[in-house]
Amino acid sequence: xxxxxxxxxxxxxxxxxxxxxxxxxxxxxxxxxxxxxxxxxxxxxxxxxxxxxxxxxxxxxxxxxxxxxxxxxxxxxxxxxxxxxxxxxxxxxxxxxxxxxxxxxxxxxxxxxxxxxxxxxxxx
Amino acid sequence: xxxxxxxxxxxxxxxxxxxxxxxxxxxxxxxxxxxxxxxxxxxxxxxxxxxxxxxxxxxxxxxxxxxxxxxxxxxxxxxxxxxxxxxxxxxxxxxxxxxxxxxxxxxxxxxxxxxxxxxxxxxxxxxxxxxxxxxxxxxxxxxxxxxxxxxxxxxxxxxxxxxxxxxxxxxxxxxxxxxxxxxxxxxxxxxxxxxxxxxxxxxxxxxxxxxxxxxxxxxxxxxxxxxxxxxxxxxxxxxxxxxxxxxxxxxxxxxxxxxxxxxxxxxxxxxxxxxxxxxxxxxxxxxxxxxxxxxxxxxxxxxxxxxxxxxxxxxxxxxxxxxxxxxxxxxxxxxxxxxxxxxxxxxxxxxxxxxxxxxxxxxxxxxxxxxxxxxxxxxxxxxxxxxxxxxxxxxxxxxxxxxxxxxxxxxxxxxxxxxxxxxxxxxxxxxxxxxxxxxxxxxxxxxxxxxxxxxxxxxxxxxxxxxxxxxxxxxxxxxxxxxxxxxxxxxxxxxxxxxxxxxxxxxxxxxxxxxxxxxxxxxxxxxxxxxxxxxxxxxxxxxxxxxxxxxxxxxxxxxxxxxxxxxxxxxxxxxxxxxxxxxxxxxxxxxxxxxxxxxxxxxxxxxxxxxxxxxxxxxxxxxxxxxxxxxxxxxxxxxxxxxxxxxx
Numbered sequence: 032x033x034x035x036x037x038x039x040x041x042x043x044x045x046x047x048x049x050x051x052x053x054x055x056x057x058x059x060x061x062x063x064x065x066x067x068x069x070x071x072x073x074x075x076x077x078x079x080x081x082x083x084x085x086x087x088x089x090x091x092x093x094x095x096x097x098x099x100x101x102x103x104x105x106x107x108x109x110x111x112x113x114x115x116x117x118x119x120x121x122x123x124x125x126x127x128x129x130x131x132x133x134x135x136x137x138x139x140x141x142x143x144x145x146x147x148x149x150x151x152x153x154x155x
Numbered sequence: 156x157x158x159x160x161x162x163x164x165x166x167x168x169x170x171x172x173x174x175x176x177x178x179x180x181x182x183x184x185x186x187x188x189x190x191x192x193x194x195x196x197x198x199x200x201x202x203x204x205x206x207x208x209x210x211x212x213x214x215x216x217x218x219x220x221x222x223x224x225x226x227x228x229x230x231x232x233x234x235x236x237x238x239x240x241x242x243x244x245x246x247x248x249x250x251x252x253x254x255x256x257x258x259x260x261x262x263x264x265x266x267x268x269x270x271x272x273x274x275x276x277x278x279x280x281x282x283x284x285x286x287x288x289x290x291x292x293x294x295x296x297x298x299x300x301x302x303x304x305x306x307x308x309x310x311x312x313x314x315x316x317x318x319x320x321x322x323x324x325x326x327x328x329x330x331x332x333x334x335x336x337x338x339x340x341x342x343x344x345x346x347x348x349x350x351x352x353x354x355x356x357x358x359x360x361x362x363x364x365x366x367x368x369x370x371x372x373x374x375x376x377x378x379x380x381x382x383x384x385x386x387x388x389x390x391x392x393x394x395x396x397x398x399x400x401x402x403x404x405x406x407x408x409x410x411x412x413x414x415x416x417x418x419x420x421x422x423x424x425x426x427x428x429x430x431x432x433x434x435x436x437x438x439x440x441x442x443x444x445x446x447x448x449x450x451x452x453x454x455x456x457x458x459x460x461x462x463x464x465x466x467x468x469x470x471x472x473x474x475x476x477x478x479x480x481x482x483x484x485x486x487x488x489x490x491x492x493x494x495x496x497x498x499x500x501x502x503x504x505x506x507x508x509x510x511x512x513x514x515x516x517x518x519x520x521x522x523x524x525x526x527x528x529x530x531x532x533x534x535x536x537x538x539x540x541x542x543x544x545x546x547x548x549x550x551x552x553x554x555x556x557x558x559x560x561x562x563x564x565x566x567x568x569x570x571x572x573x574x575x576x577x578x579x580x581x582x583x584x585x586x587x588x589x590x591x592x593x594x595x596x597x598x599x600x601x602x603x604x605x606x607x608x609x610x611x612x613x614x615x616x617x618x619x620x621x622x623x624x625x626x627x628x629x630x631x632x633x634x635x636x637x638x639x640x641x642x643x644x645x646x647x648x649x650x651x652x653x654x655x656x657x658x659x660x661x662x663x664x665x666x667x668x669x670x671x672x673x674x675x676x677x678x679x680x681x682x683x684x685x686x687x688x689x690x691x692x693x694x695x696x697x698x699x700x701x702x703x704x705x706x707x708x709x710x711x712x713x714x715x716x717x718x719x720x721x722x723x724x725x726x727x728x729x730x731x732x733x734x735x736x737x738x739x740x741x742x743x744x745x746x747x748x749x750x751x752x753x754x755x756x757x758x759x760x761x762x763x764x765x766x767x768x769x770x771x772x773x774x775x776x777x778x779x780x781x782x783x784x785x786x787x788x789x790x791x792x793x794x795x796x797x798x799x800x801x802x803x
Contacts (some may be wrong), residue, residue, distance in 0.1 A: 079741045081730040084723070084802055091607035091614060093641035093803040095727060098606055118511060121734035128740070146605035153620045153778075154601050154647070 065106035065141075066134040073139025076132050080123065090140050096120065100143035109137055222396040227256030229362050229397060229405055230388065233369045234293065235265050236407045239320060241284065241677065242266040243277035244295035249324025249340050252393025254295065266293055269677070269708055271670075272700030274301045278308035278383075279660075279667050280674030280701070281319040283634060286470075286657040287678035289446060291320040291376055298325035298345030298387055306349050307664040312383045313352035314544045315469075315661025316442055316534070318376035319383040321353075326390040346385040351541045354382035362392065363404055370408045378413045379445065379533035379558040415445075415558035417565060418531055422555045426496065426529045427569035429553070431578055433494035433527075436462040437481075439506055442469035442499040445560045447653035450474065452563040453498070459570045461582035463488050463589055468637070468645065469501060471656035475649050479589055482645065483596030489521050496529045498559040503530055503549035514735055527552045531559040531566075544662060600646035612799045613774045615717065618689070619643035621777045622715055625785055626685055634675035635688040636660060636668055639724075640717050641803050644689070654679065665722075666697030669714075673705045676712035676793075685788060686711060692718040692749060692756065699759055705793040706764035713788045715781065716756050716797040718770065721748040723802045756797040769797025 077083055077090075085096030092098030110133050113123045128136075230253050234242075246254060257268055271277040274296045281292035296305050302323055312319045326332050326341045346356035355375040359365035365386070372384040397405070418426075430436050438457055444450050453473055457464050463481035464473045465488065473480050481488055489495065489507065497503045507528065510518045528551040535556035538545050555562060574582070604616035619640065627649070636659040637644050650656055657675055660667035668690055676686035695716070705712055726747045733740045744750075753770070760767035766787040768780045777798060784794035 081726075081740060081743050084727050084730055084743070087607060087610075087614070087801050087803070088612060089607035089610045089614075089801075091610070091616075091801070092603070093615065093801070094638075095641075095803045098603065100606060116513075119513075121513075121731040123734060123740070124737050126737045127734065146602070147608060150601065151605065151608060151620075153624050154604055 065137060066130070068131075068134035068136070068138030070135075070138050070142045072132075073135035073137070073142075076128075076136050077139050080128055080132070080136075082136065085120070090143050099140050101145045104140075106134075106137055109133075109140075224260075224397050225252060225256060225393065226362050226365075226391075226395055226397060227252040227254075227393040228260040230365060230369070230393065231256045231261040233366050233407050235261065237320075237370065237373050237410060238290065239266045239293045240288070240290075241269050242293040242295055242322070243269040243271045243280045243674070245271050245274060245277065245301070247295070247297040247301055247324055247340075248337065249297045249299075249301075249326060249390055250295050250322065250388055250393065251324075252390060253322070253324075253388060256393070269704065271704055273670075273698040274304035275308045275666055276670035276673075276698050276701040276704065278305045278312060278319055278321070279670035280677065280704075282308065282312045282315065282317050282660075282667070283657065283671030283674030283676075284678045285317050285319070286671075287632065287634070287654050287675045291318040291373065292674065293320040293322055295322050295324065297340050298323035299340045299342050302345060302349055302385075307662075308667065308670075309349050309383050310352045310542070311660040311662040311664045311667050313354075313542075313661070314663075315658065316380045316382065317661070318381040320373065320376060321349075321383055321385045323385055323387045324390060324393075325358075325387050327358075328389075328391060331391060345387045349383075349385060351539060352383070353385050354537070356385035356387065358387040359389070359392065362397065362401055363406075365392065366406065367408055370410050373410060374412055379415045379561075380537050381445075382537075415561040416533065416536065416556070418555035418557040418562040420565070422553055423562065423565050423569050426531075426553050426555070427566060427573055429494045429527050429529060430460055430462070430496060431570055431573040433462075433492075434581075435488075435492050436460055436494040436496065437465060437488050437492040438462050438496045438498065439465045439467060439489075439500060440469075440472040440498040440559075441467040441501050442658065443559050444470045444472045444653060445558070449560040449563075450651075450653055452560060452567070454479075456563055456567045456570065459567050459574070461586040461589070465489070466645075467500065467506075468642075468656065469499065469658045471650055471653050471658075472498075474651040475645060476651070478586070478593045481589060481592060481596070483600060484592055486521075490523070492522060492526055494527045494529065495522070497531070497549075497551075498563075499532045499534070500530065501544075502546040503528065503551065504547035507549070508547075512731070529553040529555075531555040531557055531562050533558045597646075604643065604647060607801065609774055610801065611772045611774065612719070612801050613772070613777060614801045615640040615803060616643045616647070617774050618715065618717065618777065618798055618800060619647050621774075621781060622687060622689070623648050624778065625781045626687060626713075629685045630683065631655065631685045631687055632675065632679050633657070633689070634672040634679070634686045634712070635690060636671075637689065639691055639803065640689055640800075654684070665691075665694050668694040670698065670701040672714065673701050673710055673712060673793075676705070676710045677708070680710060680791075685713065685785070688712060688714045689717050690714050692716060692720060692754065693722045695756065696749065696754065700763070702760050702765050702793065702795070703763040709791050710793055711788045711791050712793040713781070713784055714760075714793065714795040716769065716795065717800050718754075718756060718797055719800050719802045720750045720753060721802075723747075726802070756795065760793075760795040760797075765793045765795055767795040767797065769795075770799050771797065772799045 086099050090100035277294040281294050284292040296302050323345045325345045332338050357368040359368050372386050376384040457479045464479050465485040466472045466482045507522045508518050509521050530551045607614040632654045633656050672688035679686045726743050730743045757767035757769040780796045784796050787794040
């Protein structure tokens with residue numbers, strides 16, 4: 032059968048991998064490490080370079096890729112993973128997504144709202 | 156066939172005037188009138204151009220233009236004895252004989268003729284129907300162009316171990332074929348083109364032969380591993396009168412279906428020993444529950460061991476709310492298991508190994524060294540070579556070539572006998588842990604579903620939740636595949652009945668979804684169930700005519716379009732290639748997206764006589780739209796809601 036939970040199941044694992052990669056990056060406090068990015072530009076890039084395909088238009092995740100919204104990912108780990116993914120995700124090299132674009136994409140992701148505070152009636 | 160009536164008599168008798176006008180004068184002068192048969196034995200006249208002898212079946216009265224009972228009538232008697240409820244088909248001349256026998260001699264009941272607009276739809280309908288009803292539905296198709304159209308759907312059914320009863324029309328006797336189309340529609344060995352992915356076929360030579368083969372085909376199709384079968388129906392055999400000397404010999408053989416094979420007693424004992432002594436046993440089920448009883452049997456085994464169950468959803472195997480349902484926690488459970496029991500797994504290797512689709516394809520084991528693997532699958536009894544649906548070779552410790560559902564009671568019994576007081580205590584502790592994990596899994600799924608709750612395009616979680624809100628108090632049946640909407644239905648809905656989930660296409664041949672849903676809904680109709688289809692846009696566009704079939708036959712079915720406006724799986728594949736080659740990473744839409752113009756599915760459905768709404772882009776509009784559509788479905792008709800969705 033289709034292994035539909037592949038992405039979701041590996042999400043936790045990858046977060047761990049991300050953590051492990053961080054020391055390789057320039058040590059910097061997470062907040063300061065994120066370069067300035069434009070949310071609107073990031074939103075357009077999110078679609079044009081294809082992040083939406085596996086992570087959803089809102090970064091909400093699904094069978095093809097884990098949720099990235101409302102995750103508080105540090106930029107260093109984020110960009111390290113995009114450049115050299117360690118599992119199913121295709122790599123995005125600097126040649127096709129320059130660092131500046133990645134910063135916009137990151138800004139867009141950071142701007143995604145947290146889910147509603149109260150559980151919608153339908154899900155109760 | 157030898158006994159063919161000259162089917163050209165039809166044209167000559169009924170339309171001498173019309174047809175004769177097309178015949179050149181010289182030939183018309185030579186052509187015998189229907190009332191005066193050409194003397195068959197007469198040789199060429201001396202001195203004159205040779206007069207071709209008229210080919211005429213010696214067994215037939217050349218004077219007669221009508222008959223009382225045809226071979227097709229007897230064929231219908233045989234189909235009735237097999238309790239075949241429906242036959243799906245596009246009409247075709249190679250089976251006009253049996254078509255007419257079904258509707259007139261058979262009274263269009265058992266089987267009833269279901270008008271289809273594509274042979275792929277006919278077979279996929281039969282595929283979906285079986286998974287609800289548990290018995291085969293018949294399909295009629297030309298032995299040539301019909302089977303060609305049907306072949307992908309037959310392959311899907313074969314991969315999904317589903318019996319489909321295929322009757323293919325053909326005209327064997329070359330001298331009796333009408334010139335033109337009938338030649339193009341004739342073939343020496345009709346079943347050859349689908350033989351690689353059917354279990355059995357035959358080309359009956361006589362009516363007694365047909366009777367025996369028809370019953371045998373049914374039995375073979377229904378014996379696990381189940382599979383489509385093909386019976387080729389010669390045109391002459393269908394259309395000719397039943398000869399008196401044959402009539403006296405005609406009888407319908409008795410059908411006794413074979414009991415499915417159970418696992419060998421020694422292997423069952425060895426498996427029980429491993430499972431009882433395991434610290435972390437895991438049960439994985441894929442096409443396990445052939446029948447509703449399969450669910451109860453699996454619950455018994457799981458409870459005897461208090462072992463977690465991972466449902467791979469090839470069938471509805473295990474209730475979603477059962478605390479031992481640990482599908483949500485599948486990854487870590489497999490990684491921590493010391494014994495894994497695989498029940499009718501399509502891919503045992505893929506269950507215990509991870510494969511990376513990157514420039515350097517690689518795989519790694521997902522299990523600890525020393526983990527014991529037990530497999531029970533009937534597919535081990537019949538694996539063919541050409542088509543590679545059998546997946547990578549799994550190295551298991553106990554392999555039972557047997558039907559898993561039939562083997563479960565024995566295995567549970569063997570487990571119970573081995574359980575000591577010590578083990579019972581350990582099992583209880585395991586149960587408590589699993590109950591907590593189950594509750595955490597349900598809650599985590601609910602929390603995940605809240606992300607992008609108000610987004611447009613509408614999230615697949617929101618879509619699943621909106622549908623669930625409308626159907627949960629009904630007797631419902633999800634008649635679609637669910638792989639493309641991130642499995643939200645399994646995470647949010649409450650499945651406990653066999654007909655509530657039917658698995659997927661088997662061969663991943665796109666175009667299965669819509670017709671399989673209509674076929675399953677046809678089976679659900681007489682039970683008054685609400686059939687729900689979450690329908691991919693790409694799949695629907697293969698043969699949307701099946702919507703008309705649903706409207707025409709008043710098949711109640713709620714279709715909710717998961718319209719992500721593309722062949723999304725392929726969008727991701729193209730992205731992967733572009734990234735790998737570091738070029739054109741924004742070109743993923745070329746050749747993959749179904750937009751510009753956007754397809755208006757509501758209009759398509761309306762054009763086929765189906766109530767429809769959409770496209771719906773605001774998530775708040777979705778609930779009311781589903782409610783309105785459901786009201787139509789409750790009146791016994793199909794309805795469609797087109798929802799513009801997130802990709803997965």
